[in-house]
Amino acid sequence: MLSTRRHWALGLAGLIILLGLWWLGVRLFGGDGLGQLFSPQATFTSLGELLARPELYEHVLVSLKRVLLGLLLALAVGVPLGLLVGASRHLEAATTPAFQFLRMISPLSWMPIAVMLMGVGDSPIYFLLAFAAVWPILLNTAAGVRQLDPRWLQLSRSLSATPFETLRKVILPGVLGHVLTGVRLAIGILWIVLVPCEMLGVSAGLGYYILDTRDRLAYSELMAMVLLIGVLGFALDALARSLYRRRS
Incomplete structure (x- = not known):
């Protein structure tokens, strides 16, 4: 090692x-013209200037809030559904084709429909983020339930535990590792989907700021934003890995 x-x-x-x-x-x-605006030297210079602007942190906080709420919505839907699907073979057989069909539809393909139904603003963004993140959480939770040691459940029944006590003391602790794996995968998907979602006519966020730099022809700032998005995504993934290791 x-x-x-x-x-x-x-x-x-x-x-x-x-x-x-x-x-x-x-x-x-x-070349020697426009392409040099995307060079590391120009990018890091622009990044230093951006980091000195308070408005940048407002856009970062808005994007992080959207990611957090999208993840919470995905957890609120994915964990209960995963527990139900993992506990019932019949329900698993009935839902797997539908879930796999929906999972393979790109969340971005729903963008025009979400805007038409929900209007411009945060609502379609939250829907698209939750739709993108729910599948790894749901599927990993269901896999965790199926891999529970049957002897734990037998012991719970022998001690006359109520269904709620079994859920709280046996099932949830047993599937927590799988849920955290799903959360880590979901964060990666959320971060990828976030930027195009924030190009839906909102007035704040990292995706909006990238469009703003393009419209201002500030190409070195655009590249600096791409670099910043990568750094923030890396930090979020590191945080998710840290939570998983701490649980283990």
């Missing part, structure tokens, strides 16, 4: 290689 120091060193080396490929790509294909 790799030591922690060596693990971090290899990860840093990979990032340095990625940065080098970025610089080389701009040098080879960017």
Whole structure:
């Protein structure tokens, strides 16, 4: 097993290689004009300027709030459904084709319909984010229920535990690891879907800010926003992994 120091060193080396490929790509294909605005030098300069603007943090907080609410909606729907599907083979057989069919529809394909039905604003964004995030949570929760040790349930029944006590003391602790795995996968999907969703006519958020930089022809700022979105997504994934390890 790799030591922690060596693990971090290899990860840093990979990032340095990625940065080098970025610089080389701009040098080879960017020319001496517009392409240089996407170079690492211009991007990091613009990123430093952006980080000094209070308005940037307002957009970041708006996006993080949308991700959090979308995730909570997905948990509110996905965990109960996953518990039911995992506990009943008949329900699993009846719902699996429908769930797999819906899961394979890109959430972004619902964008025009969501806007027409819900109007412009946060409501269609929350719907699209929840729709995107619910499937990994639901499926992982159901898998966790199916993998519970039957002896735990037998012991619960032998102790005359009520269904609610069995759910709270046996089932939920037993599936928590699977739920957290689903949450980590859901966060990755949410973060990918968020930016195009925030191009639905809202006036705040990272997706909106990217459109704003494009309209202002501030291309180095646009690239800086792309870089910032990657950093924030990486941090969210690291947080989800930390929660999973702490539970384990």
